[in-house]
Amino acid sequence: MSLSPETIKQHRRERLQERLGRYRQRLDRHESQPLVEGVLRRVVGLTIEAVGCRAPVGSHCRVETADGGFIDAEVVGFSGDSIYLMPTGELAGLVPNARVIPTGKTSRVPVGDGLLGRVLDGTGRPLDGAGPLQTGEEVSMTGRLINPLARQPIDEPLDVGIRTINSLLTVGRGQRMGLFAGSGVGKSVLLGMMTRFTEADVIVVGLIGERGREVNEFVQETLGAEGMRRAVVVATPADNPPLMRLQGAWLSTRIAEHFRDQGRKVLLLMDSLTRFAQAQREVALSIGEPPATKGYPPSVFAKLPQLVERAGNGDQGQGSITAFYTVLVEGDDQNDPVADSARAILDGHVVLSRQIAESGLFPAIDVEASVSRAMTGITDEEQQDLVKRFRQLYSLYRQNQDLISVGAYRRGSDPRLDEAVAYWPRIQQFLRQGMNERVSFEGSLSELQGLLRQPAEGATRQSGIRRDAEPAPAASGQQAKRAYTGAGGQ
Numbered sequence: 183m184s185l186s187p188e189t190i191k192q193h194r195r196e197r198l199q200e201r202l203g204r205y206r207q208r209l210d211r212h213e214s215q216p217l218v219e220g221v222l223r224r225v226v227g228l229t230i231e232a233v234g235c236r237a238p239v240g241s242h243c244r245v246e247t248a249d250g251g252f253i254d255a256e257v258v259g260f261s262g263d264s265i266y267l268m269p270t271g272e273l274a275g276l277v278p279n280a281r282v283i284p285t286g287k288t289s290r291v292p293v294g295d296g297l298l299g300r301v302l303d304g305t306g307r308p309l310d311g312a313g314p315l316q317t318g319e320e321v322s323m324t325g326r327l328i329n330p331l332a333r334q335p336i337d338e339p340l341d342v343g344i345r346t347i348n349s350l351l352t353v354g355r356g357q358r359m360g361l362f363a364g365s366g367v368g369k370s371v372l373l374g375m376m377t378r379f380t381e382a383d384v385i386v387v388g389l390i391g392e393r394g395r396e397v398n399e400f401v402q403e404t405l406g407a408e409g410m411r412r413a414v415v416v417a418t419p420a421d422n423p424p425l426m427r428l429q430g431a432w433l434s435t436r437i438a439e440h441f442r443d444q445g446r447k448v449l450l451l452m453d454s455l456t457r458f459a460q461a462q463r464e465v466a467l468s469i470g471e472p473p474a475t476k477g478y479p480p481s482v483f484a485k486l487p488q489l490v491e492r493a494g495n496g497d498q499g500q501g502s503i504t505a506f507y508t509v510l511v512e513g514d515d516q517n518d519p520v521a522d523s524a525r526a527i528l529d530g531h532v533v534l535s536r537q538i539a540e541s542g543l544f545p546a547i548d549v550e551a552s553v554s555r556a557m558t559g560i561t562d563e564e565q566q567d568l569v570k571r572f573r574q575l576y577s578l579y580r581q582n583q584d585l586i587s588v589g590a591y592r593r594g595s596d597p598r599l600d601e602a603v604a605y606w607p608r609i610q611q612f613l614r615q616g617m618n619e620r621v622s623f624e625g626s627l628s629e630l631q632g633l634l635r636q637p638a639e640g641a642t643r644q645s646g647i648r649r650d651a652e653p654a655p656a657a658s659g660q661q662a663k664r665a666y667t668g669a670g671g672q
């Protein structure tokens with residue numbers, strides 16, 4: 183039986199449609215936009231300009247060098263037919279019209295318990311010479327956004343091992359704090375102390391844009407073999423290109439997120455947030471973004487909250503990321519735009535003062551200028567009363583310090599100030615803490631209680647500042663669970 187020409191045509195059409203469908207599927211599986219190789223046109227500073235190249239922003243390219251090798255670069259912007267790239271490594275050996283080959287890949291992050299004990303660079307490659315990473319899993323650099331309504335609240339205090347912070351500036355699990363100070367006032371040392379003393383399942387440390395020497399110091403001395411067992415260090419020191427420094431900050435945050443998503447309690451420490459902002463400024467300015475606030479382009483102030491918001495508590499069933507970011511306050515100017523922006527987006531700040539450090543008191547925490555915004559929700563009224571009283575005495579003395587030190591203040595003229603003066607040596611003693619001394623949360627509170635419950639010698643009677651904090655009214659829920667004994671009072 184012969185088929186009619188119509189039926190044959192129909193069969194052909196069906197076969198053709200079937201083949202076309204298969205081709206479409208294959209096309210869909212690959213990049214919808216084919217990647218096209220381009221050539222190098224211009225290199226100014228650290229910015230590489232290529233033409234004829236088709237690669238999306240955030241993807242990676244390889245640029246051929248004069249000796250036939252390649253350098254890795256990431257697409258950071260474009261204008262007309264040109265794309266702008268920035269190197270993630272050393273920028274040397276480039277020649278005009280060199281090949282620029284898109285790899286089609288974006289940054290991936292190796293994650294897993296195999297990271298514990300390791301030191302990585304900003305791209306996630308090991309720096310410690312301890313062989314390849316045994317992680318197995320890779321995730322994208324851009325984490326999952328948490329619905330703000332689903333985030334667990336900060337409702338549990340965290341013992342950070344520092345007397346002043348535990349008692350006067352209590353930090354909650356999942357809180358994001360800033361450590362603000364000028365250079366050389368003790369940010370890194372305090373961060374190191376908290377690294378060793380804080381209770382956490384995993385510690386992720388991002389050393390961003392600081393001295394290369396400090397990386398080894400941090401790994402060997404601050405963390406040591408014991409601390410490294412539960413830590414991951416991401417190091418992108420000052421000599422790394424700006425893109426690498428930025429990646430270091432994102433990478434450490436992404437690793438912390440991974441452990442949090444597994445339900446662990448993570449401590450994320452970043453030294454420093456200012457260097458992250460400066461790296462973003464370098465990248466943004468070099469691709470033509472105009473400077474806005476004191477030389478910083480607007481994207482810096484958009485990236486800071488993006489980075490910081492990724493820390494904090496997870497949603498139900500997840501763990502937490504408690505984060506500490508150091509912020510360099512240049513020229514001790516607390517109104518520096520980066521410091522200002524960081525102060526606004528973080529959940530509290532510990533300010534270190536040069537004047538206090540110069541007097542030899544470490545950690546040089548300026549209690550007056552520091553605040554923990556989650557404190558009222560995680561402490562009971564008894565502690566809040568003690569803190570209020572401590573702050574009153576502290577401020578009163580500090581406001582009159584100049585008068586007192588030149589001998590212009592005479593005892594008896596203000597009973598409240600007399601009391602502050604009498605308490606001052608013990609206040610200083612309370613604030614002082616050696617680098618290797620750990621003070622537990624309960625210990626910190628009972629020392630604070632002991633300090634304020636004991637009358638200071640030399641105080642006149644009618645001082646007006648209550649000596650004994652009122653007995654704690656019945657605290658509710660969470661807060662009532664924590665009881666502590668005072669050296670002097672109960």
Ligand SMILES: Nc1ncnc2c1ncn2[C@@H]1O[C@H](COP(=O)(O)OP(=O)(O)OP(=O)(O)O)[C@@H](O)[C@H]1O
Nearest residue numbers: 364365366367368369370371372544545615616617
């Ligand atoms: N708790 C402490 N006890 C004794 N000395 C301290 C303490 N904290 C800091 N110091 C002293 O202060 C110096 C500077 O501290 P650190 O390196 O932490 O400052 P920094 O603020 O990180 O400086 P930079 O901004 O330059 O990185 C230390 O070398 C040390 O001598």
Ligand SMILES: [Mg+2]
Nearest residue numbers: 369370392453
């Ligand atoms: Mg430092």
